[in-house]
Amino acid sequence: MSTKTLRLILGDQLNSQHSWYSKQSPDITYLMVEAHSESEYVTHHIQKIVAYFMSMRAFAKELQENGHQVIYLSLDDPDNKKSIPANIKWLVENNRFTAFEYQLPDEYRLDQELNQIKKDLKIPISTVDSEHFLTSREELAIFFKGKKSYLMESFYRSMRRKYDLLMINKEPEGGKWNFDHENRHGWKEDFNAANPLLFDKDVSEIIKMLEKENIASIGNIDKKHFPWPVNRKESLQLLAYFLQNHLHAFGTYQDMMDTRSAYLNHSRLSFSINVKMLHPLEVVQKTIDYWRANQNTISISQVEGFIRQIVGWREYMRGVYWAKMPEYAQLNYFEHTRKLPDWFWNGNTKMNCLSNTINSSLDNAYAHHIQRLMITGNFALLAGIDPTELDFWYLGIYIDAIEWVEITNTRGMSQFADGGLVGTKPYVSTSNYIDKMSNYCKTCHYSKTKREGDKACPFNSLYWNFYQVNRDKLEKNPRIGFVYTTLDKMKESNRTALILQAEKYLENLNSL
Ligand code: FAD
Ligand code: SF4
Numbered sequence: 001m002s003t004k005t006l007r008l009i010l011g012d013q014l015n016s017q018h019s020w021y022s023k024q025s026p027d028i029t030y031l032m033v034e035a036h037s038e039s040e041y042v043t044h045h046i047q048k049i050v051a052y053f054m055s056m057r058a059f060a061k062e063l064q065e066n067g068h069q070v071i072y073l074s075l076d077d078p079d080n081k082k083s084i085p086a087n088i089k090w091l092v093e094n095n096r097f098t099a100f101e102y103q104l105p106d107e108y109r110l111d112q113e114l115n116q117i118k119k120d121l122k123i124p125i126s127t128v129d130s131e132h133f134l135t136s137r138e139e140l141a142i143f144f145k146g147k148k149s150y151l152m153e154s155f156y157r158s159m160r161r162k163y164d165l166l167m168i169n170k171e172p173e174g175g176k177w178n179f180d181h182e183n184r185h186g187w188k189e190d191f192n193a194a195n196p197l198l199f200d201k202d203v204s205e206i207i208k209m210l211e212k213e214n215i216a217s218i219g220n221i222d223k224k225h226f227p228w229p230v231n232r233k234e235s236l237q238l239l240a241y242f243l244q245n246h247l248h249a250f251g252t253y254q255d256m257m258d259t260r261s262a263y264l265n266h267s268r269l270s271f272s273i274n275v276k277m278l279h280p281l282e283v284v285q286k287t288i289d290y291w292r293a294n295q296n297t298i299s300i301s302q303v304e305g306f307i308r309q310i311v312g313w314r315e316y317m318r319g320v321y322w323a324k325m326p327e328y329a330q331l332n333y334f335e336h337t338r339k340l341p342d343w344f345w346n347g348n349t350k351m352n353c354l355s356n357t358i359n360s361s362l363d364n365a366y367a368h369h370i371q372r373l374m375i376t377g378n379f380a381l382l383a384g385i386d387p388t389e390l391d392f393w394y395l396g397i398y399i400d401a402i403e404w405v406e407i408t409n410t411r412g413m414s415q416f417a418d419g420g421l422v423g424t425k426p427y428v429s430t431s432n433y434i435d436k437m438s439n440y441c442k443t444c445h446y447s448k449t450k451r452e453g454d455k456a457c458p459f460n461s462l463y464w465n466f467y468q469v470n471r472d473k474l475e476k477n478p479r480i481g482f483v484y485t486t487l488d489k490m491k492e493s494n495r496t497a498l499i500l501q502a503e504k505y506l507e508n509l510n511s512l
Contacts, residue, residue: 005099006101008114012276016063029097031088032060034053034075034080035082035084043392046218047365048399048401075213099125100123104129107404133315140318141323149421150422152313156312163281166304174301179301183252187257189439192253232278235277235278238269239272249265250267257439262366270400287303329407333473336386336387338383353444357375372398373414377415378429379458381428394409425479431460467480467487
Protein backbone atom coordinates (compact mmCIF):
# COMPACT_ATOMS: atom_id res chain seq x y z
CA MET A 1 0.00 0.00 0.00
CA SER A 2 1.42 3.45 -0.91
CA THR A 3 1.73 6.11 1.78
CA LYS A 4 -0.62 9.03 1.77
CA THR A 5 1.06 11.89 3.61
CA LEU A 6 -0.42 15.01 5.17
CA ARG A 7 2.08 17.87 5.61
CA LEU A 8 1.26 20.85 7.80
CA ILE A 9 2.37 24.38 6.85
CA LEU A 10 2.00 26.94 9.65
CA GLY A 11 1.21 30.61 8.98
CA ASP A 12 4.82 31.63 9.64
CA GLN A 13 6.30 28.87 7.46
CA LEU A 14 5.81 30.46 4.05
CA ASN A 15 9.21 29.40 2.78
CA SER A 16 8.81 28.57 -0.90
CA GLN A 17 12.51 27.62 -1.08
CA HIS A 18 12.04 24.72 1.39
CA SER A 19 13.23 21.33 0.11
CA TRP A 20 9.69 19.95 0.61
CA TYR A 21 8.63 21.70 -2.59
CA SER A 22 11.46 20.52 -4.82
CA LYS A 23 9.24 17.78 -6.22
CA GLN A 24 5.52 17.25 -6.63
CA SER A 25 3.81 14.04 -5.55
CA PRO A 26 0.20 12.85 -5.80
CA ASP A 27 0.75 11.09 -2.45
CA ILE A 28 1.47 14.31 -0.56
CA THR A 29 -1.15 16.85 0.51
CA TYR A 30 -0.26 20.14 2.18
CA LEU A 31 -2.54 21.54 4.86
CA MET A 32 -2.89 25.25 5.67
CA VAL A 33 -5.36 26.48 8.26
CA GLU A 34 -6.69 29.92 9.16
CA ALA A 35 -7.25 28.94 12.78
CA HIS A 36 -9.53 30.80 15.16
CA SER A 37 -7.24 29.73 18.01
CA GLU A 38 -4.21 31.40 16.35
CA SER A 39 -6.16 34.61 15.75
CA GLU A 40 -7.36 34.78 19.34
CA TYR A 41 -4.59 33.68 21.76
CA VAL A 42 -3.81 37.38 22.13
CA THR A 43 -5.71 40.32 20.66
CA HIS A 44 -3.79 41.01 17.46
CA HIS A 45 -3.55 44.16 15.38
CA ILE A 46 -6.01 43.99 12.50
CA GLN A 47 -3.16 44.55 9.99
CA LYS A 48 -1.29 41.61 11.47
CA ILE A 49 -4.22 39.22 11.02
CA VAL A 50 -4.83 40.47 7.49
CA ALA A 51 -1.12 40.20 6.59
CA TYR A 52 -1.01 36.59 7.78
CA PHE A 53 -4.15 35.47 5.96
CA MET A 54 -3.27 37.30 2.75
CA SER A 55 0.23 35.80 2.77
CA MET A 56 -1.02 32.30 3.54
CA ARG A 57 -3.57 32.48 0.72
CA ALA A 58 -0.93 33.71 -1.73
CA PHE A 59 1.40 30.90 -0.66
CA ALA A 60 -1.27 28.19 -1.06
CA LYS A 61 -2.11 29.52 -4.53
CA GLU A 62 1.55 29.47 -5.53
CA LEU A 63 1.91 25.85 -4.34
CA GLN A 64 -1.18 24.82 -6.31
CA GLU A 65 0.08 26.60 -9.43
CA ASN A 66 3.32 24.65 -9.04
CA GLY A 67 1.45 21.34 -9.07
CA HIS A 68 1.20 20.59 -5.34
CA GLN A 69 -1.99 19.42 -3.67
CA VAL A 70 -3.23 21.78 -0.97
CA ILE A 71 -6.10 21.71 1.49
CA TYR A 72 -6.66 25.32 2.52
CA LEU A 73 -9.17 25.89 5.32
CA SER A 74 -10.22 29.51 5.45
CA LEU A 75 -11.57 30.91 8.70
CA ASP A 76 -15.18 30.73 7.46
CA ASP A 77 -14.89 27.29 5.82
CA PRO A 78 -17.68 25.14 7.34
CA ASP A 79 -15.18 22.25 7.55
CA ASN A 80 -12.72 24.31 9.63
CA LYS A 81 -12.56 22.82 13.13
CA LYS A 82 -11.14 26.12 14.49
CA SER A 83 -7.85 24.83 15.92
CA ILE A 84 -4.82 23.34 14.18
CA PRO A 85 -4.80 20.03 16.15
CA ALA A 86 -8.55 19.50 15.68
CA ASN A 87 -8.24 20.00 11.90
CA ILE A 88 -5.31 17.60 11.65
CA LYS A 89 -7.10 14.86 13.59
CA TRP A 90 -10.26 15.26 11.58
CA LEU A 91 -8.44 15.18 8.23
CA VAL A 92 -6.30 12.20 9.14
CA GLU A 93 -9.30 10.21 10.31
CA ASN A 94 -11.54 11.12 7.38
CA ASN A 95 -9.08 11.02 4.49
CA ARG A 96 -7.10 7.92 5.38
CA PHE A 97 -3.76 9.64 5.57
CA THR A 98 -1.08 7.13 6.53
CA ALA A 99 1.62 9.59 7.61
CA PHE A 100 1.81 13.10 9.06
CA GLU A 101 4.77 15.48 8.74
CA TYR A 102 5.49 18.99 9.95
CA GLN A 103 8.30 21.53 10.02
CA LEU A 104 9.59 22.35 13.51
CA PRO A 105 7.58 25.34 14.74
CA ASP A 106 9.29 28.45 16.13
CA GLU A 107 7.01 28.85 19.12
CA TYR A 108 7.12 26.76 22.26
CA ARG A 109 3.30 26.76 22.53
CA LEU A 110 2.89 25.25 19.05
CA ASP A 111 5.75 22.85 19.65
CA GLN A 112 3.85 21.51 22.68
CA GLU A 113 0.56 21.27 20.76
CA LEU A 114 2.19 19.35 17.93
CA ASN A 115 4.02 17.06 20.35
CA GLN A 116 0.65 16.22 21.85
CA ILE A 117 -0.68 15.34 18.39
CA LYS A 118 2.16 12.86 18.08
CA LYS A 119 0.61 11.01 21.01
CA ASP A 120 -2.96 11.24 19.69
CA LEU A 121 -2.53 10.17 16.06
CA LYS A 122 -2.11 6.50 15.33
CA ILE A 123 0.03 6.99 12.21
CA PRO A 124 3.79 7.62 11.75
CA ILE A 125 4.72 11.24 12.37
CA SER A 126 7.96 12.93 11.42
CA THR A 127 9.41 16.42 11.66
CA VAL A 128 11.81 18.32 9.43
CA ASP A 129 13.75 21.53 9.96
CA SER A 130 12.14 24.74 8.72
CA GLU A 131 15.42 25.44 6.85
CA HIS A 132 15.16 29.08 7.81
CA PHE A 133 17.49 29.89 10.69
CA LEU A 134 21.26 30.06 10.56
CA THR A 135 21.58 28.13 13.81
CA SER A 136 19.85 25.09 15.28
CA ARG A 137 17.51 25.49 18.26
CA GLU A 138 20.21 24.26 20.65
CA GLU A 139 23.27 25.99 19.20
CA LEU A 140 23.26 29.12 21.36
CA ALA A 141 22.88 27.16 24.61
CA ILE A 142 25.87 25.05 23.61
CA PHE A 143 27.85 28.17 22.63
CA PHE A 144 27.29 29.78 26.05
CA LYS A 145 27.33 26.62 28.18
CA GLY A 146 28.26 27.46 31.78
CA LYS A 147 28.08 31.27 31.25
CA LYS A 148 25.91 33.53 33.45
CA SER A 149 25.26 36.11 30.76
CA TYR A 150 25.05 35.49 27.05
CA LEU A 151 27.08 38.18 25.33
CA MET A 152 25.51 38.88 21.93
CA GLU A 153 28.73 40.33 20.51
CA SER A 154 30.74 37.11 20.83
CA PHE A 155 27.91 35.10 19.29
CA TYR A 156 27.64 37.63 16.44
CA ARG A 157 31.35 37.36 15.66
CA SER A 158 31.09 33.59 15.52
CA MET A 159 28.23 33.94 13.02
CA ARG A 160 30.25 36.30 10.85
CA ARG A 161 33.07 33.76 10.80
CA LYS A 162 30.79 30.76 10.26
CA TYR A 163 29.05 32.30 7.23
CA ASP A 164 32.05 34.29 6.02
CA LEU A 165 30.15 37.58 6.11
CA LEU A 166 32.13 40.81 5.74
CA MET A 167 35.34 38.90 6.43
CA ILE A 168 38.74 39.16 4.77
CA ASN A 169 40.61 35.97 5.49
CA LYS A 170 39.93 35.64 9.23
CA GLU A 171 39.66 39.37 9.98
CA PRO A 172 36.55 41.58 9.94
CA GLU A 173 36.29 43.72 6.83
CA GLY A 174 37.01 47.40 7.53
CA GLY A 175 39.24 46.43 10.47
CA LYS A 176 36.45 46.37 13.09
CA TRP A 177 33.64 44.05 14.10
CA ASN A 178 31.38 46.84 15.18
CA PHE A 179 30.76 50.32 13.74
CA ASP A 180 28.27 51.47 16.37
CA HIS A 181 30.24 54.60 17.18
CA GLU A 182 29.87 55.87 13.63
CA ASN A 183 26.15 55.10 13.60
CA ARG A 184 23.20 56.09 15.75
CA HIS A 185 23.31 59.85 15.41
CA GLY A 186 21.03 62.06 17.44
CA TRP A 187 17.97 63.90 16.09
CA LYS A 188 18.54 66.16 13.13
CA GLU A 189 16.07 68.67 11.73
CA ASP A 190 17.03 67.93 8.10
CA PHE A 191 17.45 64.15 8.35
CA ASN A 192 17.64 62.10 5.20
CA ALA A 193 14.99 59.40 4.62
CA ALA A 194 13.33 58.44 1.33
CA ASN A 195 9.59 57.72 1.33
CA PRO A 196 8.76 54.14 2.32
CA LEU A 197 7.60 51.63 -0.28
CA LEU A 198 3.95 51.07 0.67
CA PHE A 199 2.00 48.44 -1.22
CA ASP A 200 -1.54 49.31 -2.05
CA LYS A 201 -3.97 46.43 -1.83
CA ASP A 202 -7.68 46.17 -1.36
CA VAL A 203 -8.30 43.83 1.58
CA SER A 204 -12.02 44.50 2.07
CA GLU A 205 -13.01 40.86 1.51
CA ILE A 206 -10.81 39.55 4.32
CA ILE A 207 -11.99 42.28 6.67
CA LYS A 208 -15.59 41.33 5.90
CA MET A 209 -14.82 37.71 6.79
CA LEU A 210 -13.09 38.70 10.06
CA GLU A 211 -16.12 40.77 11.03
CA LYS A 212 -18.47 37.90 10.20
CA GLU A 213 -16.37 35.53 12.32
CA ASN A 214 -16.25 38.03 15.21
CA ILE A 215 -12.45 38.08 15.41
CA ALA A 216 -11.44 40.68 17.98
CA SER A 217 -8.58 42.99 16.99
CA ILE A 218 -6.84 46.23 17.85
CA GLY A 219 -5.51 49.05 15.69
CA ASN A 220 -6.52 50.72 12.46
CA ILE A 221 -6.51 49.69 8.84
CA ASP A 222 -7.18 51.35 5.50
CA LYS A 223 -8.89 48.43 3.80
CA LYS A 224 -8.46 49.89 0.31
CA HIS A 225 -4.72 50.56 0.71
CA PHE A 226 -3.01 47.76 2.60
CA PRO A 227 0.73 48.61 2.74
CA TRP A 228 2.54 45.36 3.69
CA PRO A 229 4.18 42.77 1.38
CA VAL A 230 2.21 39.52 1.35
CA ASN A 231 4.22 37.27 -0.96
CA ARG A 232 7.82 36.55 -1.83
CA LYS A 233 7.81 38.75 -4.93
CA GLU A 234 6.72 41.80 -2.94
CA SER A 235 9.13 40.95 -0.13
CA LEU A 236 12.01 40.88 -2.62
CA GLN A 237 10.76 44.17 -4.03
CA LEU A 238 10.79 45.70 -0.54
CA LEU A 239 14.33 44.42 0.05
CA ALA A 240 15.53 45.91 -3.26
CA TYR A 241 13.83 49.21 -2.44
CA PHE A 242 15.50 49.30 0.97
CA LEU A 243 18.93 48.67 -0.54
CA GLN A 244 18.49 51.37 -3.16
CA ASN A 245 16.88 54.02 -0.99
CA HIS A 246 17.62 53.46 2.69
CA LEU A 247 20.76 51.42 3.25
CA HIS A 248 23.12 54.35 2.70
CA ALA A 249 21.70 56.03 5.83
CA PHE A 250 20.39 53.03 7.80
CA GLY A 251 22.99 53.07 10.58
CA THR A 252 23.20 56.85 10.80
CA TYR A 253 19.53 57.29 11.68
CA GLN A 254 18.95 53.87 13.25
CA ASP A 255 18.15 55.27 16.69
CA MET A 256 16.53 58.54 15.69
CA MET A 257 12.82 59.17 16.26
CA ASP A 258 10.81 61.83 14.51
CA THR A 259 7.14 62.77 14.42
CA ARG A 260 7.43 63.38 10.65
CA SER A 261 8.46 59.84 9.73
CA ALA A 262 7.23 56.52 11.10
CA TYR A 263 9.85 54.43 9.33
CA LEU A 264 12.90 56.67 8.70
CA ASN A 265 15.48 54.39 7.03
CA HIS A 266 14.30 51.13 8.58
CA SER A 267 13.71 48.24 6.23
CA ARG A 268 10.19 47.11 7.32
CA LEU A 269 11.36 43.60 6.41
CA SER A 270 10.71 41.91 9.77
CA PHE A 271 7.29 40.50 8.77
CA SER A 272 8.61 39.07 5.49
CA ILE A 273 11.60 37.51 7.25
CA ASN A 274 9.65 36.19 10.26
CA VAL A 275 7.03 34.40 8.14
CA LYS A 276 9.93 33.09 6.04
CA MET A 277 9.06 34.70 2.71
CA LEU A 278 12.68 35.87 2.85
CA HIS A 279 15.63 33.90 4.18
CA PRO A 280 17.89 35.85 6.56
CA LEU A 281 21.02 34.76 4.69
CA GLU A 282 19.66 35.91 1.34
CA VAL A 283 18.80 39.31 2.87
CA VAL A 284 22.30 39.65 4.26
CA GLN A 285 24.05 38.41 1.13
CA LYS A 286 22.03 40.68 -1.16
CA THR A 287 22.90 43.57 1.15
CA ILE A 288 26.62 42.83 0.98
CA ASP A 289 26.47 42.41 -2.83
CA TYR A 290 24.65 45.71 -3.18
CA TRP A 291 27.19 47.45 -0.98
CA ARG A 292 30.13 45.99 -2.93
CA ALA A 293 28.67 47.44 -6.13
CA ASN A 294 28.04 50.82 -4.49
CA GLN A 295 30.94 51.37 -2.13
CA ASN A 296 31.42 54.92 -3.34
CA THR A 297 28.05 55.96 -1.87
CA ILE A 298 27.53 53.52 1.04
CA SER A 299 29.93 53.15 3.95
CA ILE A 300 30.65 49.83 5.63
CA SER A 301 29.24 51.16 8.92
CA GLN A 302 25.73 51.23 7.43
CA VAL A 303 26.01 47.68 6.13
CA GLU A 304 27.59 46.19 9.22
CA GLY A 305 24.92 47.87 11.37
CA PHE A 306 22.17 46.20 9.34
CA ILE A 307 23.79 42.79 9.18
CA ARG A 308 24.37 42.74 12.94
CA GLN A 309 20.61 43.04 13.49
CA ILE A 310 19.89 39.98 11.40
CA VAL A 311 22.71 37.49 11.90
CA GLY A 312 23.43 38.86 15.38
CA TRP A 313 20.39 39.98 17.33
CA ARG A 314 17.75 37.97 15.48
CA GLU A 315 19.55 34.61 15.62
CA TYR A 316 20.68 35.31 19.16
CA MET A 317 17.13 35.99 20.40
CA ARG A 318 15.95 32.73 18.89
CA GLY A 319 18.76 30.88 20.64
CA VAL A 320 17.92 32.47 24.00
CA TYR A 321 14.26 31.51 23.51
CA TRP A 322 14.95 27.82 22.95
CA ALA A 323 17.62 27.72 25.65
CA LYS A 324 15.33 29.22 28.28
CA MET A 325 11.71 28.36 27.52
CA PRO A 326 9.28 27.70 29.14
CA GLU A 327 10.74 29.35 32.30
CA TYR A 328 11.58 32.53 30.38
CA ALA A 329 7.90 33.44 30.01
CA GLN A 330 7.55 33.69 33.82
CA LEU A 331 10.68 35.71 34.63
CA ASN A 332 10.06 38.92 36.55
CA TYR A 333 13.35 40.01 38.15
CA PHE A 334 11.97 43.23 39.64
CA GLU A 335 8.67 41.55 40.66
CA HIS A 336 6.69 44.20 38.81
CA THR A 337 2.90 43.94 39.12
CA ARG A 338 1.39 47.23 37.92
CA LYS A 339 -1.31 47.15 35.27
CA LEU A 340 -0.61 48.59 31.85
CA PRO A 341 -2.18 52.09 31.65
CA ASP A 342 -5.31 52.23 29.50
CA TRP A 343 -3.68 54.66 27.07
CA PHE A 344 -1.37 51.92 25.81
CA TRP A 345 -4.47 50.71 23.94
CA ASN A 346 -5.61 54.08 22.52
CA GLY A 347 -2.58 56.40 22.55
CA ASN A 348 -4.47 58.93 24.62
CA THR A 349 -1.70 60.35 26.81
CA LYS A 350 -0.26 63.85 27.21
CA MET A 351 3.29 62.46 26.94
CA ASN A 352 4.17 63.25 23.35
CA CYS A 353 6.80 60.51 22.96
CA LEU A 354 4.35 57.82 24.09
CA SER A 355 1.37 59.29 22.27
CA ASN A 356 3.33 59.40 18.99
CA THR A 357 4.79 55.90 19.36
CA ILE A 358 1.52 54.26 20.41
CA ASN A 359 -0.65 56.06 17.85
CA SER A 360 1.82 55.22 15.12
CA SER A 361 1.80 51.57 16.27
CA LEU A 362 -2.01 51.54 16.18
CA ASP A 363 -2.03 53.08 12.70
CA ASN A 364 0.80 51.04 11.17
CA ALA A 365 1.20 47.85 13.28
CA TYR A 366 4.81 49.01 13.40
CA ALA A 367 7.25 50.96 15.53
CA HIS A 368 10.96 50.88 15.01
CA HIS A 369 13.38 49.41 17.50
CA ILE A 370 14.18 52.51 19.54
CA GLN A 371 10.52 53.46 19.87
CA ARG A 372 9.82 49.94 21.21
CA LEU A 373 12.86 49.94 23.49
CA MET A 374 13.34 53.51 24.68
CA ILE A 375 9.78 54.88 24.61
CA THR A 376 7.16 52.23 25.43
CA GLY A 377 9.61 49.74 26.97
CA ASN A 378 11.51 52.42 28.91
CA PHE A 379 8.29 53.84 30.36
CA ALA A 380 6.90 50.39 31.27
CA LEU A 381 10.07 49.43 33.12
CA LEU A 382 10.26 52.73 35.00
CA ALA A 383 6.57 52.42 35.89
CA GLY A 384 6.92 48.81 37.13
CA ILE A 385 4.47 47.24 34.68
CA ASP A 386 3.86 43.50 34.94
CA PRO A 387 5.93 41.95 32.10
CA THR A 388 3.11 39.53 31.28
CA GLU A 389 0.75 42.44 30.55
CA LEU A 390 3.45 43.98 28.42
CA ASP A 391 4.16 40.78 26.48
CA PHE A 392 0.47 40.58 25.66
CA TRP A 393 0.60 44.12 24.28
CA TYR A 394 3.79 43.73 22.23
CA LEU A 395 2.71 40.34 20.91
CA GLY A 396 -0.59 41.76 19.73
CA ILE A 397 0.28 45.14 18.30
CA TYR A 398 3.23 44.53 15.96
CA ILE A 399 2.96 42.93 12.56
CA ASP A 400 6.24 41.05 13.13
CA ALA A 401 5.41 39.79 16.64
CA ILE A 402 5.92 36.07 17.17
CA GLU A 403 6.65 34.87 20.67
CA TRP A 404 10.25 33.69 20.13
CA VAL A 405 11.38 37.15 19.06
CA GLU A 406 8.85 39.25 20.96
CA ILE A 407 9.35 37.78 24.43
CA THR A 408 13.15 37.79 24.34
CA ASN A 409 13.14 41.41 23.22
CA THR A 410 10.43 42.46 25.69
CA ARG A 411 11.18 40.50 28.87
CA GLY A 412 14.87 40.25 28.13
CA MET A 413 16.25 43.28 26.38
CA SER A 414 13.57 45.80 27.31
CA GLN A 415 12.36 44.83 30.80
CA PHE A 416 15.51 43.18 32.23
CA ALA A 417 13.08 40.62 33.65
CA ASP A 418 15.70 37.90 33.09
CA GLY A 419 18.02 39.68 35.54
CA GLY A 420 20.63 40.44 32.89
CA LEU A 421 20.92 37.40 30.65
CA VAL A 422 20.26 39.32 27.42
CA GLY A 423 21.19 42.87 28.43
CA THR A 424 24.01 43.89 30.72
CA LYS A 425 21.97 46.75 32.22
CA PRO A 426 18.37 47.99 32.10
CA TYR A 427 17.49 50.19 29.12
CA VAL A 428 16.02 53.17 30.97
CA SER A 429 16.52 56.90 30.60
CA THR A 430 15.31 60.31 31.63
CA SER A 431 14.02 62.83 29.07
CA ASN A 432 17.65 63.66 28.21
CA TYR A 433 18.07 60.65 25.92
CA ILE A 434 14.60 61.03 24.37
CA ASP A 435 15.22 64.70 23.66
CA LYS A 436 18.63 63.99 22.13
CA MET A 437 17.23 61.30 19.80
CA SER A 438 13.86 62.82 18.81
CA ASN A 439 11.78 65.95 18.32
CA TYR A 440 9.14 64.66 20.77
CA CYS A 441 9.93 66.97 23.67
CA LYS A 442 9.66 70.10 21.54
CA THR A 443 5.85 70.00 21.48
CA CYS A 444 5.11 68.03 24.64
CA HIS A 445 2.64 69.04 27.33
CA TYR A 446 5.35 68.16 29.89
CA SER A 447 8.60 70.02 30.40
CA LYS A 448 11.69 67.97 29.61
CA THR A 449 13.87 70.01 31.99
CA LYS A 450 11.58 69.79 35.03
CA ARG A 451 11.97 66.95 37.51
CA GLU A 452 9.33 68.01 40.04
CA GLY A 453 6.14 70.00 40.18
CA ASP A 454 3.51 70.81 37.66
CA LYS A 455 4.23 69.48 34.13
CA ALA A 456 7.53 67.84 35.14
CA CYS A 457 8.44 65.17 32.57
CA PRO A 458 7.42 61.83 34.16
CA PHE A 459 10.54 60.07 32.85
CA ASN A 460 12.73 62.26 35.07
CA SER A 461 11.38 61.35 38.50
CA LEU A 462 10.43 57.78 37.52
CA TYR A 463 14.03 57.17 36.42
CA TRP A 464 15.54 58.07 39.82
CA ASN A 465 12.75 56.32 41.67
CA PHE A 466 13.41 53.11 39.68
CA TYR A 467 17.06 53.09 40.72
CA GLN A 468 16.25 53.97 44.32
CA VAL A 469 13.62 51.22 44.67
CA ASN A 470 15.82 48.58 42.98
CA ARG A 471 19.08 49.49 44.69
CA ASP A 472 19.62 46.01 46.14
CA LYS A 473 19.26 44.42 42.69
CA LEU A 474 21.32 46.90 40.67
CA GLU A 475 23.90 48.64 42.85
CA LYS A 476 26.58 46.02 42.32
CA ASN A 477 26.26 46.11 38.54
CA PRO A 478 29.56 47.64 37.38
CA ARG A 479 27.84 49.31 34.40
CA ILE A 480 25.55 51.41 36.61
CA GLY A 481 27.65 52.34 39.58
CA PHE A 482 27.70 55.96 38.36
CA VAL A 483 23.92 56.21 38.79
CA TYR A 484 24.16 55.45 42.49
CA THR A 485 27.09 57.83 42.91
CA THR A 486 24.91 60.60 41.44
CA LEU A 487 21.89 59.58 43.50
CA ASP A 488 23.94 59.57 46.70
CA LYS A 489 25.42 62.98 45.95
CA MET A 490 21.93 64.53 45.71
CA LYS A 491 20.70 66.62 48.59
CA GLU A 492 18.38 64.55 50.77
CA SER A 493 15.53 67.03 50.20
CA ASN A 494 15.95 66.82 46.40
CA ARG A 495 15.96 63.05 46.49
CA THR A 496 12.83 62.96 48.64
CA ALA A 497 11.05 65.42 46.35
CA LEU A 498 11.89 63.27 43.31
CA ILE A 499 10.57 60.12 44.95
CA LEU A 500 7.37 61.88 46.03
CA GLN A 501 6.87 63.16 42.48
CA ALA A 502 7.39 59.65 41.10
CA GLU A 503 4.94 58.15 43.59
CA LYS A 504 2.33 60.73 42.62
CA TYR A 505 2.73 59.78 38.95
CA LEU A 506 2.68 56.05 39.71
CA GLU A 507 -0.63 56.42 41.56
CA ASN A 508 -2.15 58.17 38.55
CA LEU A 509 -0.66 56.40 35.54
CA ASN A 510 -3.94 56.51 33.63
CA SER A 511 -4.09 60.29 33.72
CA LEU A 512 -0.54 61.03 32.55
P1 FAD B 1 15.23 47.20 10.81
O1 FAD B 1 15.56 48.28 11.77
O2 FAD B 1 15.24 47.53 9.37
O3 FAD B 1 16.24 45.98 11.11
C1 FAD B 1 16.48 44.96 10.14
C2 FAD B 1 16.09 43.59 10.65
O4 FAD B 1 16.90 43.21 11.75
C3 FAD B 1 14.66 43.47 11.18
O5 FAD B 1 13.74 43.29 10.12
C4 FAD B 1 14.77 42.24 12.09
O6 FAD B 1 14.63 41.06 11.32
C5 FAD B 1 16.19 42.33 12.60
N1 FAD B 1 16.25 42.87 13.97
C6 FAD B 1 16.58 44.12 14.35
N2 FAD B 1 16.61 44.21 15.70
C7 FAD B 1 16.26 43.01 16.17
C8 FAD B 1 16.10 42.47 17.48
N3 FAD B 1 16.33 43.19 18.58
N4 FAD B 1 15.69 41.19 17.59
C9 FAD B 1 15.47 40.43 16.50
N5 FAD B 1 15.61 40.88 15.24
C10 FAD B 1 16.01 42.16 15.09
N6 FAD B 1 11.26 42.09 16.29
C11 FAD B 1 10.48 41.19 15.69
O7 FAD B 1 10.77 40.73 14.58
N7 FAD B 1 9.33 40.76 16.31
C12 FAD B 1 8.95 41.23 17.53
O8 FAD B 1 7.92 40.82 18.06
C13 FAD B 1 9.77 42.20 18.17
N8 FAD B 1 9.41 42.71 19.38
C14 FAD B 1 10.22 43.63 19.97
C15 FAD B 1 9.85 44.12 21.24
C16 FAD B 1 10.66 45.03 21.89
C17 FAD B 1 10.29 45.52 23.26
C18 FAD B 1 11.84 45.48 21.27
C19 FAD B 1 12.73 46.46 21.95
C20 FAD B 1 12.20 45.02 20.01
C21 FAD B 1 11.40 44.07 19.35
N9 FAD B 1 11.75 43.55 18.08
C22 FAD B 1 10.95 42.61 17.49
C23 FAD B 1 13.04 43.90 17.43
C24 FAD B 1 12.98 45.09 16.46
O9 FAD B 1 12.41 46.20 17.10
C25 FAD B 1 12.22 44.76 15.18
O10 FAD B 1 12.76 43.61 14.59
C26 FAD B 1 12.34 45.91 14.15
O11 FAD B 1 11.87 47.11 14.70
C27 FAD B 1 11.54 45.55 12.89
O12 FAD B 1 11.51 46.63 12.00
P2 FAD B 1 12.39 46.64 10.66
O13 FAD B 1 12.13 45.39 9.89
O14 FAD B 1 12.13 47.93 9.97
O15 FAD B 1 13.85 46.56 11.26
FE1 SF4 C 1 8.41 62.33 26.57
FE2 SF4 C 1 9.09 63.81 28.71
FE3 SF4 C 1 9.89 64.52 26.29
FE4 SF4 C 1 7.34 64.74 26.95
S1 SF4 C 1 9.03 65.84 27.86
S2 SF4 C 1 8.14 63.93 25.04
S3 SF4 C 1 7.07 62.95 28.28
S4 SF4 C 1 10.45 62.67 27.37
